[in-house]
Amino acid sequence: MMQADELIRQLKFDDKDLVTAVAQDFATGEILMLAFMNAESIRRTIDAGQAVYWSRSRKRLWHKGEESGNVQNVKEILVDCDGDAIVLKVEQEGGAACHTGHRSCFYRKIDNDGLTEISPRIFDPEIVYKKGGGH
Amino acid sequence: MMQADELIRQLKFDDKDLVTAVAQDFATGEILMLAFMNAESIRRTIDAGQAVYWSRSRKRLWHKGEESGNVQNVKEILVDCDGDAIVLKVEQEGGAACHTGHRSCFYRKIDNDGLTEISPRIFDPEIVYKKGGGH
Numbered sequence: 001m002m003q004a005d006e007l008i009r010q011l012k013f014d015d016k017d018l019v020t021a022v023a024q025d026f027a028t029g030e031i032l033m034l035a036f037m038n039a040e041s042i043r044r045t046i047d048a049g050q051a052v053y054w055s056r057s058r059k060r061l062w063h064k065g066e067e068s069g070n071v072q073n074v075k076e077i078l079v080d081c082d083g084d085a086i087v088l089k090v091e092q093e094g095g096a097a098c099h100t101g102h103r104s105c106f107y108r109k110i111d112n113d114g115l116t117e118i119s120p121r122i123f124d125p126e127i128v129y130k131k132g133g134g135h
Numbered sequence: 136m137m138q139a140d141e142l143i144r145q146l147k148f149d150d151k152d153l154v155t156a157v158a159q160d161f162a163t164g165e166i167l168m169l170a171f172m173n174a175e176s177i178r179r180t181i182d183a184g185q186a187v188y189w190s191r192s193r194k195r196l197w198h199k200g201e202e203s204g205n206v207q208n209v210k211e212i213l214v215d216c217d218g219d220a221i222v223l224k225v226e227q228e229g230g231a232a233c234h235t236g237h238r239s240c241f242y243r244k245i246d247n248d249g250l251t252e253i254s255p256r257i258f259d260p261e262i263v264y265k266k267g268g269g270h
Contacts, residue, residue, distance in 0.1 A: 006249040022157055022166060029164025031157060031213075034220045078166075078241035079250060081233050085169045087241050098216050106213035106222050110142040115214060 002077060004046040008039045012083040018054060019084050023064075023097060026075045026089040032097035033105040035064075037086070049074055051088055068128045070094035096122035099129070137212060139181040143174045147218040153189060154219050158199075158232060161210045161224040167232035168240040170199075172221070184209055186223055203263045205229035231257035234264070 011019050018036040025032055035053040037045070041061055044052040048063070051072035055062035065071030072090035079086050098105040101121035108115045146154050153171040160167055170188040172180070176196055179187040183198070186207040190197035200206030207225035214221050233240040236256035243250045 002245045007245045031222050077245045079243045080240040081235050100216050105215040108214045110137045110212045114141040
């Protein structure tokens, strides 16, 4: 069991009581998304074994996959040198982390033609999110 | 050549004119560090082919490795779905990105004993940084 209290004690939350969290595929190392966590979301993540972020736009806890079913099973949590960022190593259920239907939110790269998509859609967001929007 | 102007046009900078940048080892996928970039640092990164961040603590452009020699050669830049975060895929010179001498800033994980170091130091920061501190 990971020690939520000790982790929270070691972190330096910003002026909005958040740290940055990078979700990384546990098996492949692919960076899936970037989000934010407060102390409560860290506690819930460790309790549930699944990523629970703080949604800055919705101003509430956001159990990733609560709508799409694409939850993230957390295998490991890493902490950076100055304690203001963490890496969640996760198993991504449903094959896609991004609300656009792509595996990773980082599905575009910049090259000499501008932004180019480097990976296909795994799902159609209009089907997965009945109400539209949201992760 | 990557198109700096097009990339900057597509990004949504925050109220401090920054986006979050995650540096990831191009070969291994290891997440090395998290930092911030403004438009000028993105232009300089693409011009130099090496990571140039915005240091929030020093309030100036920070050519990563300017003191330690541990520059990051940028191979690819990925952009996330909402344009407020980028991934730099880099070749890390000197074998270590972190000012603590560790390969990655994320060198600790949380487990049932608290925070545990999961990778050794590559260099001694007291030797590399003559004046102490800084990346």
